Each structure stands twice: as structure tokens, then as C-alpha cells.
Amino acid sequence: MLRFQNVGMRYGPGPEVLRDVSFTLAPGSFHFLTGPSGAGKTSLLKLMYLAHRPSRGVITMFGQDVSTAQRDALPMLRRRIGVVFQDFRLLDHLSALDNVALPLRIAGVPEERVTNNVAELLTWVGLGDRLEARPATLSGGEKQRLAIARAVIARPSLLLADEPTGNVDPDMAQRLMYLFVELNKLGTAVVLATHDLHLLDRFKFPSLRLKAGEVRVTASGSAA
């Protein structure tokens, strides 16, 4: 479903932040993405959610070469990817409900279905009483749950999450992890960037370990 072959990435004329990255993610797989700060986790995720083109190598996603794909082809691919950004990137002027509804509205889902599905999901992540709240009035943990709800609402084929449990208490972190696992059981491939060793220990999934711009795939349960 997702394949990196000798992928390199640099920002402008700067040095390569990712070098010769090669790995394959199968449909329905679950991987942690680990590595020290500055190792290139966010850059790797940017390549995966098509916010950046590789400077070399080939990225194949859903059977298409996305490293050279036309701009016009990207929106349809992106609709199959859910992203939880580290800084959430919620739209401050929209309510919680409207933020989560965005992927469905962009995809042209009828409004009645949008409202029902979004309200149901927000209730599930504990924000059922904050449907009309603006992000600025939410706590860090609530914003994170909102960002996660937006990423999963359209049932993506690939879910990419950058530190999705970093701002929530352990109980909520576990609850959110179960959401990711449930989604994974329904066929969504998940890549979850984290520093949380407890998560790695508790959920025995394989890891993509990044170190100095290079990736190594390790078996389930290995510590970062």
C-alpha cells in the first residue's frame, strides 16, 4: 500500500534530512514511528501525507507513484489519508463539529450524514458536550482528541498520527489508542509517531525507527 524506495528528502538547498529510506507498509498494518527528536519523523510523515515531494527516490502509494504524480491527482489520494498533526492545525474560527466535518464536506458527503457521524464520533472521544466550542476554548487534550476525530472521520485507508497521545492523560491515551486499534482492525493502516515507551511496550506493533535520517524496521515490541 505504501512503499518507499531509496527516498531522500531535503528542504530547499539544505542537507538531506532523510537518506535512502526504504520500507513497505502493507494494507491494514500498524507501525509505530520512533526516533530521537530531530531524526526526521515529521519530515517522513510529510512525505507520507503528501505535503512534500521527495528530492530523490520513489514513493508508491495506493498503487500510484506519488513522487512524480500530477498536482491534480493529489486531492483524491489525500482523501484516503487521515492525519493527526503534532500542532493539531485546527481551524480556529470553526466549531469542533465543523472542524471534524471538514473532510466529509470536502468529499461531498450529504450534510445530514455529516452532522450525525461527526456528533457520534465527537461523543465517542468525549467531546459530545463541546460540539459548538471553538478550538481556542478547548484544553490541549481536547484539541488533540478533536484533531484525531478529524483524521479518522472519513475512515481513511492510511492514518498518520504525529504524537497523538502527547497531550492527554494516560486513561485518555489508552482510549485513543483503542480507537486507532479498532480503526486498524477495520482495515486502516496506521503509522503512529511517538516517544511514549509505554505505548510501545503495551501495544506490540512493529516500529519504523529513524536515526540520523535513516529508517530501520524493527519487530513488534522493540523499544525505541
Add this chain to the structure above:
Amino acid sequence: MSSARRIPSDLRLEADASARFLPWALAAMVFLAVLALAGALALDRAVSHWREGVSTRLTVRIADQPGQPMAQRVQAAVDLLRAMPGMGRVTPLDRGGVAALLRPWLGELGSEHLSEALPLPGVIDVELLPGQALSVSALATRLQNAVPGAQLDDPKPWLDRLVNLARLLQGVGFGVVLVVGLAAMMLVVFATRASLAVRRDTIEVLHLIGAEDAYVARQFQRHVSRLAMLGGLGGWLLALVLLVLIRLLAGNVGQGMLPDMGLAWWHWPLLLGLPLLGWMLAVLTARLTVLGELRRML
């Protein structure tokens, strides 16, 4: 959850500075463009009237000469003219008719005040048959020979200069419409670019969750459409009120003092079409600007 709940704009363009200044600026531009177009169209009608008058009518003026009865001289000229080929109606004006022509300059002169000593010229209105070639200078010579003191007014040379001036002014009017249109488009381009720059992060998020460029462009189109409609309608109504006022004031000045520069019926759809065209151009400009700018993003 109520299905009637209003769906908010993703980009919140209504909070943009352009929402405040663009309608006013566009209203001013539509106002100027409508006035310029109305002026150019009104001149067009005046020019048509002038040309029509020159090509189908002539005026013979017979100067008063002491001791020679004007009535006989006028009749001699009328007989000569009626005998010429290509002539339509030949109508001599009586003293009352001549006095009526002089009324705008000399004021009301009742026939009882007209002294026989007042040397009024004889005037003959000549209507030419359409499609007849006529040498005005040859006719003038024959008239002069037959009735000394008779002059054939040939308005063509000075009217040509007047028409050229009117055409130039018309060109200026249409040019003003064009320049104002271009300025309005540039205004929309700059306002749209400024809005895009402010919302770059939001647009990037929309792109990353699958929005196509057209989805973003539609929001700008709707925004500019609303503002352009508001401004266009305001400017058009203001220009319309002013045109009606000018028409009323011109009517009060008095017939004959001003050329007929009223608007024909078919000018009004053009004047109505101008803000509509402006609205369409504004929306199209916004769309093309957004699509052009977004193409630079991934």
C-alpha cells in the same frame, strides 16, 4: 442536531478587510463606468441626428436687400429649387417661423412687435430626396445667380469637425470604461492575493485533507460575487439617479439650445449590462487568481 444549521465558511472571508473596502471601491468604479458609457452612448445618438440632418436637409438663407421685396425673392428661390432634380419638400418660412428660430437668442417676439424695419432674412427649408447625389456648390451658384443675396448653408464642413470631436469624446468615454474595468480587475486580484496570503496555513490544511483547488476557489468566488453585486448595484443606482437628474436639468434648459443627447431604448440594456459584466469579470478574476496562486502550492 438541526439540519437547518448554517454551514460556516472554511476560510471566513467575510471577516476579511476586503469585505469592507471592496464594495465601496467597486461601487465608485461602476458609477464612473456607467456615467462614461452613458455619455459615450448619448453622443452617439447626437452624432446620428447631426449626420441625418446634413445628409437630408439644406437651408437657404436670403439676405434682406433694401427695395427688393423679400416675398418675391423667396418665391423665385423656391421655384428654382422645386425645378431641380432630387428635391423633396421645399418650405419657405414666414416671418413668424423665422422669428421662432430666433427666439432662443432674441426672446419672445410677438408679431405685433416685429417692425417692418427689422431686417429678417428669408429662410427656406429644403428636404432632399434620399439617395440623390447633389452638388451643393453647384446649387449654391445657381441660387446666387437667380436670387442675388441667396446663400445655401452647407453645414457639412463644420459638422464634420463637430462629429470628429464627438467621436473623440466617445472614444474617451469608452476608454474610461475600459480603464475603470481594468482597474477593478486589478483591485480584485490584489484583494484576492492578500486574502490568500493571510490564509495560506488554512488552505494548506484544506489541501492536506483532500480539498481540490476548485473547492477553495469557489469560496473566493462566492465572497467576491457578493461584494461585487453589492458594490455594482450601489454604483449603478447612484449613476442612474444622476443620469435622470441630468436629463431633467437638460430638459429645463430649453429646446434647441442643446443637441438631442438623450439615450435610446437600446442604450439602457447596455447600461444595465455594464454592472453585470463587471460582476462576472470580478468573479472570474477572483477564480483565476486563486487557481493561479494555488498552482504554486503542492
